[in-house]
Amino acid sequence: xxxxxxxxxxxxxxxxxxxxxxxxxDYFRNADPSDKLWTIALFTGRRPKRTITAxxxxxxxxxxxxxxxxxxxxxxxxxxDLAETIALVLPxxxxxxxxxxxxxxxxxxxxxxxxxxxxxxxxLNAWNSLPTTQRFLFTKLLTGGFRIGVSAKLITRALxxxxxxxxxxxxxxxxxxxxPDTATWETLIEADDPTADLSRPYPFYLAxxxxxxxxxxxxxxxxxxxxxxxxxGQLIIRGGEHHLWSRGEDLMTDRFPELSTLKDYLPDGTVxxxxxxxxADEKPLSFNALQxxxxxxxxxxxxxTEAPVILMAYDLLEHExxxxxxxxxxxxxxxxxTLINQTPNETPIRLSEAVPFQTWDxxxxxxxxxxxxxxxxxxxxxxxxxxxSGRKRGDWWKWKIDPLTIDAVMIYAQxxxxxxxxxxxxxxxxxxxxxxxxxxxxxxxxxxxxxxxxITAWVRKNTLQKFGPVxxxxxxxxxxxxxxxxxxxxxxxxxxxxxxxxxxxxxRDKPMDEANTLEDLKEMLATYG
Amino acid sequence: MADVLTxxxxxxxxxxxxxxxDPWQPVDRALITHGHSDHARLGMxxxxxxxxxxxxxxxxxxxxxxxxxxxxxxxxxxDAKVSFHPAxxxxxxxxxxxxxxGEVWVVxxxxxxxxxxLSEPFEPVKCHAFITECTFGLPIFKWTPQDILTQQINEWWxxxxxxxxxxxxxxxxxxxxxxxxxxxxxxIGPILTHGAIENTNEVLRNQGITLPQTTYxxxxxxxxxxxxxxxxxxxxxxxxxxxxRFGPASTAFASGWMALRGVRRRxxxxxxxxxxxxxxxxxxxxxxxxxxxxxxxxxxxYTSVFQRWLTEQGYDAHVVSTDYHGESLxxxxxSEA
Ligand SMILES: [Zn+2]
Ligand SMILES: [Zn+2]
Numbered sequence: 001x002x003x004x005x006x007x008x009x010x011x012x013x014x015x016x017x018x019x020x021x022x023x024x025x026d027y028f029r030n031a032d033p034s035d036k037l038w039t040i041a042l043f044t045g046r047r048p049k050r051t052i053t054a055x056x057x058x059x060x061x062x063x064x065x066x067x068x069x070x071x072x073x074x075x076x077x078x079x080x081d082l083a084e085t086i087a088l089v090l091p092x093x094x095x096x097x098x099x100x101x102x103x104x105x106x107x108x109x110x111x112x113x114x115x116x117x118x119x120x121x122x123x124l125n126a127w128n129s130l131p132t133t134q135r136f137l138f139t140k141l142l143t144g145g146f147r148i149g150v151s152a153k154l155i156t157r158a159l160x161x162x163x164x165x166x167x168x169x170x171x172x173x174x175x176x177x178x179x180p181d182t183a184t185w186e187t188l189i190e191a192d193d194p195t196a197d198l199s200r201p202y203p204f205y206l207a208x209x210x211x212x213x214x215x216x217x218x219x220x221x222x223x224x225x226x227x228x229x230x231x232x233g234q235l236i237i238r239g240g241e242h243h244l245w246s247r248g249e250d251l252m253t254d255r256f257p258e259l260s261t262l263k264d265y266l267p268d269g270t271v272x273x274x275x276x277x278x279x280a281d282e283k284p285l286s287f288n289a290l291q292x293x294x295x296x297x298x299x300x301x302x303x304x305t306e307a308p309v310i311l312m313a314y315d316l317l318e319h320e321x322x323x324x325x326x327x328x329x330x331x332x333x334x335x336x337x338t339l340i341n342q343t344p345n346e347t348p349i350r351l352s353e354a355v356p357f358q359t360w361d362x363x364x365x366x367x368x369x370x371x372x373x374x375x376x377x378x379x380x381x382x383x384x385x386x387x388x389s390g391r392k393r394g395d396w397w398k399w400k401i402d403p404l405t406i407d408a409v410m411i412y413a414q415x416x417x418x419x420x421x422x423x424x425x426x427x428x429x430x431x432x433x434x435x436x437x438x439x440x441x442x443x444x445x446x447x448x449x450x451x452x453x454x455i456t457a458w459v460r461k462n463t464l465q466k467f468g469p470v471x472x473x474x475x476x477x478x479x480x481x482x483x484x485x486x487x488x489x490x491x492x493x494x495x496x497x498x499x500x501x502x503x504x505x506x507x508r509d510k511p512m513d514e515a516n517t518l519e520d521l522k523e524m525l526a527t528y529g
Numbered sequence: 530m531a532d533v534l535t536x537x538x539x540x541x542x543x544x545x546x547x548x549x550x551d552p553w554q555p556v557d558r559a560l561i562t563h564g565h566s567d568h569a570r571l572g573m574x575x576x577x578x579x580x581x582x583x584x585x586x587x588x589x590x591x592x593x594x595x596x597x598x599x600x601x602x603x604x605x606x607x608d609a610k611v612s613f614h615p616a617x618x619x620x621x622x623x624x625x626x627x628x629x630x631g632e633v634w635v636v637x638x639x640x641x642x643x644x645x646x647l648s649e650p651f652e653p654v655k656c657h658a659f660i661t662e663c664t665f666g667l668p669i670f671k672w673t674p675q676d677i678l679t680q681q682i683n684e685w686w687x688x689x690x691x692x693x694x695x696x697x698x699x700x701x702x703x704x705x706x707x708x709x710x711x712x713x714x715x716x717i718g719p720i721l722t723h724g725a726i727e728n729t730n731e732v733l734r735n736q737g738i739t740l741p742q743t744t745y746x747x748x749x750x751x752x753x754x755x756x757x758x759x760x761x762x763x764x765x766x767x768x769x770x771x772x773x774r775f776g777p778a779s780t781a782f783a784s785g786w787m788a789l790r791g792v793r794r795r796x797x798x799x800x801x802x803x804x805x806x807x808x809x810x811x812x813x814x815x816x817x818x819x820x821x822x823x824x825x826x827x828x829x830x831y832t833s834v835f836q837r838w839l840t841e842q843g844y845d846a847h848v849v850s851t852d853y854h855g856e857s858l859x860x861x862x863x864s865e866a
Contacts, residue, residue, distance in 0.1 A: 012790065015797045067668055068841065074834045075669045084790055088669040136790075422792060449795070 003031055004039065004101040005133040011150055020150060024158030033185035035101040040159075040189075041180050042141075043150050048105055050144035051112035052119060054082055057142065060120055061086040064127065077469045078422065080415065083139035087132050094128050104138055105180075152250055159189065168200040169193060171251065199243040199251070201234045202271060202317050202325065203389035206247075207379065207396035213360045216380070216397075223329060223383050224355040224363055226375040227398055228312050229287050229484075230277040231294070235311055236318075237263050237270045244276075252276075255296060256309050258348050265343040269321030272336065273387075274313040274352065284312075284374040286487070287499065310348040313340060314379075317387055325387035332387070370401045371485070371528055377401045403482040403500075404524060407507055409475045409515045411437055413459045416444060423449075424456040424471070427503075429481060431494070433518040437475055440494035440521060446482070446503035478515050480505040486521075486529050494518065496525050533609070533627050533634040534660065536826075536849045541636055541660065545629040546609030548577075550636050553852035560611065562638025563622035564589060564703060567854045577604075579613050581621025581649070581736065585703060588732045600649065616640035617651030618806050619704030620738055626654050634658040635820060639853075641805065642812040643675065645708045647738070653819030660826040660849065661817060664807040665785050666835035672785070672809045678802060679712040685781060685800055690718045690757030695775035699764035699798070700783045702726045704806050706761050707733060709783060710740050719755045721746040723762035723771070752776030767798065785809070817844070829853040 010023035028036055041047070062072040067089060079085040107126065111119045126138055140146050156170040163170070173193055216222065233252060236243040242263040244252045253260075256276060266272075278289035289307040293299065316336040317325050324332060333354075340351045355378065357363040367378050377400035385395035408429035416425035426444040430437035447455070455477070465472040482504035489497035535542050540552030540559075548558040551568040559573035564585035569578070575594040578586055583597045598604060600623065603612045608630075613623035618639040625636045635656040644650040673681070682698070689696040700706045702725040710720065710730075720743045722730065727745040734740055744750065746760060751774045760775055767780055780798040785805030787793050793801035807830075808816060817825060817839070825846045827835045832848040839846035 013793055013801060014799050016799070019799065065668060068838075071668065071834065071838060074831075075667050078667060078831075079669055079789060080791055085669060088671070088788065092671075416791075422786075422789065423795070 001101045001104055001130070001134045001137065002098045003027065004035060005131075005137060007031075007039070008137060008148065009133060011148060017154065021154055021158045021161065024150070024155065025161040028159055028162035032100055032102070034180070037180045037183065037185045037188065038101050038105055040155060040174065042146050043148060043155055044152055044174065045146075046179055047144055047146050048108050048141060049112065050142070051108060052123070052142055054143055056116075056120075057086060057123070057139065058082065060124065061090060061127075064124060065089040065091065077415070080422075083136050083143055086127075086139050087136035090127050090135065093130055093135070096131060097129055102180075105141065108138075108141055151248060153248055163189065165189075172199045198238045198241060199236060201236060201243070201245040202323075202387075204232065204234065204247050204273070205315075205388045205396065206391040207381075207398045208391060208393050210380065210397040210399045216360075219357060219360055219363070221382055221384070223333070223381045224357060224366070225314065225352045225379045225381070226355065226370065226373060227377045227379045227400065228275040228277055228284065228352065229374065229376045230275040230284070230290055230309075230312065233274060233276045233311065234317070235259065235262065235270075235272045235274065237266050238268055238321075240268065255293065255299065257299060258304060258308060259311060261347060262311070262343075262349055265347050266339055266349075267320070269318060270339065271316070271318035272311065272313050272349075273315040273317055274311045274349075276309050277312050278307045279310040279312075279348075279350075280308060286374070286485070288487075308348070310350055312350050312352045314352050315387060328384040328386070329381055330383045367399060367401060376484075403484055403504070404486065404528060405480050405482045405504060406431070406516045406521060406524070407478050407510060407514070408440070408481050409437060409512045410473065410477045410479060411439060411475050412470050412472055413455070414470050422456075423452045424459045425452050427479075428470075429479065430475065431516050431518050431521050432513070438494050438518050440492065440496060440518075441481060441483075441498045441501045443479075443481055443501045443503050447506065451506055475512050478507040478510040478512055479503045480507055486525050488525060488529055494521065496521055496529075531629075533629045533632050533658065534636070536851075540851070541849075543606075543609050543627055543629075546606035546611065546627070548606055548609075549573075550625055550627075551638065551853070558606075560625055561586065562616065562625060562636065563619055565619070565639065567852065568638060577611075579621050579623050582623070583621075584732050584736045585621065585729070588728070614654050615649035615652050617642060617644065617648050620648050620707070620733060620736075622648060622704075624652075624654055626656065632657055634660065635822070636660045637662055637816070639664070639807055640816065641808045642816050643672065645675065645806070647708045647711050648704070648806075651816070653816060656820050656822050658824040658826065659817060659820045659822035660828060661813065662807065662853065663813055663827045663830035663832060663835040665805065665809050666813055666827065666831040666838075668810045670785060670788055670805075670809045671811065672788075672805060673803045675712065678804055679714075682709065682712070682781075682783075682802060683714045683717065685779070686713065686759050687717050689779045693756070693777065695752050695756075695758050695760060695778040697760045697762060697767060697772055697775060697778050697780045698783060698802075699762055699767045699781065700726075701806075702763050703729050705783060705804070706730075706763075707738070707740055708806070709761065709804070710743065713741075713759060715741045718757035718759060719744060721750060721755060721758045721760045723760070723766050725763045725766075726761050746774075748774070750774070752778075 007023055007027045011020045014020055062069055076085045111122050127135055130138055156167045159170045160167045232247045234245045246252050278285040292307055313336055316332045319335050337351055340349055355366050370377050380397045382395040408431055410427045411430045412428035413424040414426040416423055428439050428442050430439045459471055459473055462473050463471045481501050483498040483501040485499035487497050539554035539556050541550040548560055549556045550560045551562055552559050555572035557574040559576050561569045561576055561578040564582050569586050571590050577596045580597045580599055583595055598613055600613055600615055603610055610628040612626045616622040616624045616638050618641055627634050633656040635654050639662050640651055642651045686696045700709055706726045722743045722745055730740055781800035782796050782798050783802040783804045787801030787803045823845055825839050825844045826849045828849050828851045836846045836848045
């Protein structure tokens, strides 16, 4: 597992995509085929079943290290990761033998068939024969969780470098429900896949945020649409099959099974750019509804009825089997409209309608309604623009609405995880209510590392009370909290829940008695909830 | 019996000798364990430090009234008998032993128990009470053995040099940088230094410490003039425009905090080498045991956790609040004292 540990370290410690890709490509050129396949599987979320509880692992590690439980817990709270804590506190390995990644994964699989005594012996033996990084990885595999800063996209790029195959073909090969038990490196990666062409997507065209309307010229040159708040997707219908790609070039086909009916109503050789939205009664549902669908590989029936999705179609990239990205937007939209009009109303697809406007003032008014309609703002696209690839300035702009903001007081702080373990980055915020403070949200992003360091030092010096990992601090610092939406929530003491809360500014200028009040929050709920 | 040392808001104080140890507020008479900025500060009436620490103090603090003392040499200050003993932290660093009426207390300053090939190795000093730092007082901190560390750094440097990259290594200017200098293999390529480090090198060389040849990286020194170089710089210089002249580069930090994955990732360098001039968990526990002391005071670091641990081990353990920073994480951009 030494080469896998080296790969992990190179990926984990670098922030440079080129370094990560090169490390992976190196590995894919040289490692054992079975290890390579397992690596792809692990990095794409296919992991061996969890065979042991975290509690047991904790106990055994503390026992071997000769530490009282409380000290193990203190260590864990500093490290922020159980597998890492275990790897660090254990005494150095007494014998090292370099077995393959596959060997250790098979060991873990065997463990599940054993009695607890034997399981324990197996795990202690592994811990005692692996150096720190490998021990950490082994324990990560045991606990089931395996997260590393590698996207599927990066893996395909590295595979492309190592094998000379085109990326989209590899993406296609990696989709679906394979596991290292059902596939081999040869069958999955090296064998030809005659259907790859059928699923190949076009690169997405992405817009920049609009700085000013001044340079856009006459309003008549532009098409405006709502900017929907879902998941951008590209639907491909070719050879009687459909494929749905995300912007990150993830295949999402299986996650949204209801869209499979589209291939029955749209002709072969159709590629549509659009937004996946949870949608009912001709209205988008809240993003929360869609959130339940994200990250699920299979969808239970209940969820399909609770949060049905549609494709809100923006653009047509391929028509009658021809790439039409160079034709003007106006024409592409006309074809798109014709296609969608031919589908019955129950079909889960809608045209993202143009927002009519004569003047920029009209449009600004329309933008102000975004929140009511469940949109994030507007998209402005030049009517004669081609469909470009990547993020480009000039022809397409997004014109998002400003987030809602409220000034709140920090009352609790907690250390972050991963990259931010050791810094207090997760805060609980309160609004004022008479002489009381009512907590209403947590937020953990939006500040610079320097600001986090400064607050961390302050928290260390000003802790009033510790509740486990949480520290109560005097209500002193005021932060502007930005958020995208507000909903009533009986589960919260304040009665509200915010969507995407983050710290937009540290209001060093504001004393705590100038923070907003619960009244203000309730007013926002009445207006925007 | 009265305490040999007391803890005041100016620093550690000895009533019998009327002096302070590593004070952080101006006092008349200061005994200094070592030259790091959180231990040796400006504004004291007169100073006493080891002959090995004096040059760095003069360099950093300028015109001061400074007496020197050799390791193991005894001196009487008021009613206290005082001597300095190697702490293994940086060249010249000392633990300070104070004896009053047969009662012996030792202030560790900062220390590490493993020999680094540069500093005078740590010597345990028998005492009744031991005032210890515990910057890394958690069982998650265990340092990489020196030989493996050296191999890791050399390998990293050689790989970069072969790929046409400069290797930029962030390390604290006094101690860590020179310790790394003496262990890397100078045959791999040229060694360049940031001004802050070169100044300290100069001070140490002048007091007779042998360091490999280094070149001060002035503005005209680039990746073209010195291909495949190892550049030593204080951590604060990494990620600034200063490093640009070295072209394509791999960056690394050398610090005890690099034991933690979260910190390694946050510091956004390509590598993290686990190396510290403070004692790790085993080092702290072994050092304390070796003193034979029953009373322990924990100063900077994970003091409350460490105190609880020591109490459970049967020591009479206390936490002392000081103004020392150790190899502080929050400020680790600049300091690792
Ligand atoms: Zn210190
Ligand atoms: Zn120091």
